[in-house]
Amino acid sequence: MEIQCSECKGMGCEACEYGSWSVSECPQAMVRDLVAPLKAMELFLQGIPPITGGLLDQSAEFVDFVNSMQHEDALVLNDD
Numbered sequence: 001m002e003i004q005c006s007e008c009k010g011m012g013c014e015a016c017e018y019g020s021w022s023v024s025e026c027p028q029a030m031v032r033d034l035v036a037p038l039k040a041m042e043l044f045l046q047g048i049p050p051i052t053g054g055l056l057d058q059s060a061e062f063v064d065f066v067n068s069m070q071h072e073d074a075l076v077l078n079d080d
Helices: 027-045 060-077
Strands: 002-004 020-022
Touching: 027 060
Parallel strands: none
Antiparallel strands: 002 020
């Protein structure tokens, strides 16, 4: 299955090279490791940080993840 790249709209870019992503395994297996961070992100966006101390105590990776997912969500929502 081929999925069009959301960054270049199928034109080809550094992220995808050919304008699409090839999915050759179960999509659920591909995102299994994202379930916990996605749940934590939902709570984080509601003002409930995943650990005591708030945003400044979050790992840089988690903050980057939240920012990336918000960007992807905005791209999907604006794709209409």
